[in-house]
Amino acid sequence: MKQLGSEADVQVSLKGAELTEAFKKFLETYRSKEGLRKYMERIGQMIVTGQKSLTVDFMDLIEYDRALASTVLDNPGEAIERFSEAVKLVVERENPEYARKIVKFYPRFRNPPETHRIRDISSDYIGKLIAIEGIVTRVTKIDAKIVKATYRHRDPETGIHEFIYPDEGEIGERFEKPVYCPVCGKPGRFELLPEKSTFIDWQKIVVQEKPEEVPGGQIPRSIEVILTGDIVDVARPGDRVIVIGTLRVAPISSLERHSPRALFSFYIDANNIEVQEKVLEEIEITDEDEKRIRELAKDPWIREKIIASIAPGIYGYWDIKEAIALLLLGGVQKILQDGTRIRGDIHVLLVGDPGTAKSQLLQFTSRLAPRGLYTSGKGSTAAGLTATVLRDKMTGEYYLEAGALVIADGGVACIDEIDKMREEDRSAIHEALEQQTVSIAKAGIVARLNARSSVLAAGNPKDGRYDPTKPVSKNIDLPPTILSRFDLIFTIRDIPNTGQDKRLARHILGVHSEADKTRSLIDLTLLKKYISYARRYVRPQLTPEAARLIEEFYVSMRQSSISSDPSQPTAIAITPRQLEAIIRLTEAHARLSLKNRATVEDAEEAIRLMLVMLSKIGMDVESGRIDIDVIESGVSASKREKKRRFREFVFGLLEDVGKISISELVAKASEKGFEKEFAKEEIREMLRRGELYEPESGYVAKA
Incomplete structure (x- = not known):
């Protein structure tokens, strides 16, 4: 673990009430560069908004007392518990009524002195406070975790009585029932009373290494993180997060029930989790x-x-x-x-x-x-x-x-x-x-x-x-x-x-x-x-001239769709989707030169790229005209018209003959100028759509 102070500083090891008093003093006396009592103000806001958590900047703690900061890093279990007590004492003095309502307050640390790569985590850090960065890949639903259990004990001699377990502290990750009743000292069957017990929200997430940090040819590493209290449901899959928490281990369950393995897997008991909003930072x-x-x-x-x-x-x-x-x-x-x-x-x-x-x-x-x-x-x-x-x-x-x-x-x-x-x-x-x-x-x-x-x-x-x-x-x-x-x-x-x-x-x-x-x-x-x-x-905006050029291009392409021959099908050359694409390309082209105004030059290049695409894949091979439907629907206007004429021909023929063999229908279609492969494909399509049916093998009739 990274040491924060000199050897003399680190040798100072506060425990118990001394540690609580040290944290209380930090909250009451720490002043920001502006001279404000930063944490007293935050506690005041916490009371007004009804929150249980107090966000603490780790760099403030280092600035105030390096030995105290080292204690948090090296012994987070006791330090966080004592910090929680310190917050409660300060809140009790400021607002006794609010302090009575809240069972426990949580100090949430942010801005750690260093962050670790997930693949660098080792057994040296077990029981230490560490910070990791990564991507959330898995999230479970929120469950309730019991921290203080209330039991009812029915005894023929001493009668019915209730007790809270454990008397001090909280239930850990494993739920263990008491063996003896602390009231009468007898063993027995104890009935759990959920409505009188204390629960907190619990959620498990998996955080994976960021893709850019994974060495070539290696699998991204991941680690499970346990979230409790008001930090559950903060992160969603795909979010990039910084997690601060205590590194712990849990036994890896063995397939052989009678020979448990001596292997344990790492997990982080999170103290805080922050979602990194600004992705390019x-x-x-x-x-x-x-x-x-x-x-x-x-x-x-x-x-x-x-x-x-x-x-x-x-x-x-x-x-x-x-x-x-x-x-x-x-x-x-x-x-x-x-x-x-x-x-x-x-x-x-x-x-x-x-x-x-x-x-x-x-x-x-x-x-x-x-x-x-x-x-x-x-x-x-x-x-x-x-x-x-x-x-x-x-x-x-x-x-x-x-x-x-x-x-x-x-x-x-x-x-x-x-x-x-x-x-x-x-x-x-x-x-x-x-x-x-x-x-x-x-x-x-x-x-x-x-x-x-x-x-x-x-x-x-x-x-x-x-x-x-x-x-x-x-x-x-x-x-x-x-x-x-x-x-x-x-x-x-x-x-x-x-x-x-x-x-x-x-x-x-x-x-x-x-x-x-x-x-x-x-x-x-x-x-x-x-x-x-x-x-x-750089956030480019279109100049009026660039906007006019894009508008003229769009309108002219739409006008070219209108055929002078009314008998010819309308082939739509461009749609609003391509218009939006041109705007995006124009803005991106302006960013090439770090310009905040997208000019005519940028619009011309965006239009050129769009025309390159349309001329290659947006062209109707039968009519030789640009038809965006080739991309949008997979069927050009001329192909749609050809399919319509074929259907009319088939239905007209079947009106006269009732049913016809498929081979004869293909031959008659060929005489009318339809390619044989096209005719066979369309007959299959009409059968699939239910417009035709097969009254007998090899024959079709109108449905």
């Missing part, structure tokens, strides 16, 4: 860093330098790297007066052929993001990508476990092979991508968790290679409802091209022969701080 930016960041932002080529620094070992992909840079910076989140949230996070999907460096792009992004997490579509835990309710094998209790998107809250979730995600995640990810929350209602647990993360996802085409003659929804095993929630979608195709292949081969050979010289134009540590600084302090 974790990256420390010094005055020197800020000066370098500001100098960098003045460079007229800063945009190009940042994009070129994204995965420099991967050749080409300029538009994709720009999209990743914008995703890392993000747009500006807005909260309307009615409480509606408009997300600022940008989502990007890469769909491409094997061997096109999709996974490398994702892994690089997860390392560069101030808070990045890399996972696969299957998910690294039973919670998958979102969250789930699981049952503890030992206790049988249900608990909530967070998935990748919840753990990445406030950062970037890089999801490889998103097309292979679990069925449960397919339904939950809709909400996670748009509303940025995960709602769950299982086994009596109803919760809504935050999933405020940007998503960079990659998927493989169904048939191994991307087929440009099919819409993107037919190429990847993802429903259109999920595809439409991505702001930008890029296809990566591996097409033989002599010039391109030569340049790529030279680049790869150069990377292999001079691996140590392959560097980003901007140092990655500085770039990480640049991104964090931009997200934290």
Whole structure:
């Protein structure tokens, strides 16, 4: 344990009443830099608001008396109990009536002298007060823990009498009944009286290492934390927390009942838990860093330098790297007066052929993001990508476990092979991508968790290679409802091209022969701080000119949807969802240069990226026009019209003949200009929807 004072200081060891008096004196006499009696004021507020806990800044205790602070760290059990007594004595003097109402007051420590990584916890710290940082991954429901039990003893000789157990102190983690009655001194059967006993709220959570602290190739470590009293239900899965508490051990139950193991597992009996609200505060930016960041932002080529620094070992992909840079910076989140949230996070999907460096792009992004997490579509835990309710094998209790998107809250979730995600995640990810929350209602647990993360996802085409003659929804095993929630979608195709292949081969050979010289134009540590600084302090607003340009683009694209030929189906080129995506991309582009005003230049680049996407995957292959329905619903306007004409043809034919063989129906459809494969697919679809039925094998009739 870190020593706070000199050897002479630490040798001073107060106990019992002396310790209580020392804490009481601290509460009564400590003054802040402004000269205020800080803790007397807090106790006054505590009485007015009806609270039981007093928050104590550990640095104040160190400043006041290092030996007293060391006593708390080295012997937290007695120290916290004595501090509680000291608070009660002060409250009794200030407000005796309130002191009588509250059985026990709790000092809650914050701002510890040091925090430990979960993987650094060892048996040296057992019984000491320690602080850890991590992510909450599991939460149980709140239960009641008995701390003072009241029993009734019926005895033929002495009659009926009641007693409180234990007489002093509280019941520990294990519930043990008294052997003898303290009133009459006899053994017997004692009846517990819950209504006269004292209970406190109890909850167990699991805190896991932060992804950025886990050494490469190792499994994240976790530790159980016990919360009691008014600190239960403070944290939810996905929250980043600082826990201060006493390190304790509990025996690991053995499978062999008659030979208990000599192994114990660590857990923390929490004194306090704080949720870290400001997610970007974790990256420390010094005055020197800020000066370098500001100098960098003045460079007229800063945009190009940042994009070129994204995965420099991967050749080409300029538009994709720009999209990743914008995703890392993000747009500006807005909260309307009615409480509606408009997300600022940008989502990007890469769909491409094997061997096109999709996974490398994702892994690089997860390392560069101030808070990045890399996972696969299957998910690294039973919670998958979102969250789930699981049952503890030992206790049988249900608990909530967070998935990748919840753990990445406030950062970037890089999801490889998103097309292979679990069925449960397919339904939950809709909400996670748009509303940025995960709602769950299982086994009596109803919760809504935050999933405020940007998503960079990659998927493989169904048939191994991307087929440009099919819409993107037919190429990847993802429903259109999920595809439409991505702001930008890029296809990566591996097409033989002599010039391109030569340049790529030279680049790869150069990377292999001079691996140590392959560097980003901007140092990655500085770039990480640049991104964090931009997200934290830069909130761009659209200039009137930029807003007008975006409006004109949106209206012109909508106008292009209106066909001059009334017989032609209307192909909608763009929807309000793409309009919001353009606004987010414009704001993110302004953040590239740390600008607080998003200009026409930023809007033009955002529109260019949107047109790149629409021209590649938003194109109706039959009509050659941009049709957003290819992404939004998976069916273009021309395809919808073709399906409508086919249905009319089939129903008209069946009105005349009653029933017809499928082979004959396909042949007649072919004569009318419908492709045979299209006709077979539509007949299967009409049978599935119940519009047709099979009166006998190989024949169809109108339902």
